[in-house]
Amino acid sequence: MARYIETLLEEKNISSETSLLENEGNIGLTVDMLVDFIYSMPKNIVNQVETTFRKIDFKNGDVMPYIEFLAKGMVQSVEY
Secondary structure (H helix, E strand, O other): OOOHHHHHHHHOOOOOOOOOHHHHHHOOOOOHHHHHHHOOOOOOHHHHHHHHHHHHHHOOOOOHOOOOOOHHHHHHOOOO
């Protein structure tokens, strides 16, 4: 069963292989890695992230700035 964020990204035509934060020296970090990281978090965090994606989607906003924001947090938390 597809998870919400994966479904949303598919609907927005964002490939799971899209590279993130390459300008900041994080070669190899992909959207797929970020999604896996998000879903490894405690359920309350996953719910918060999904809720924010829903709000952005409801307003027909661009989810990429939020994805980049989350990727920066991921890098800081795992010290890539």
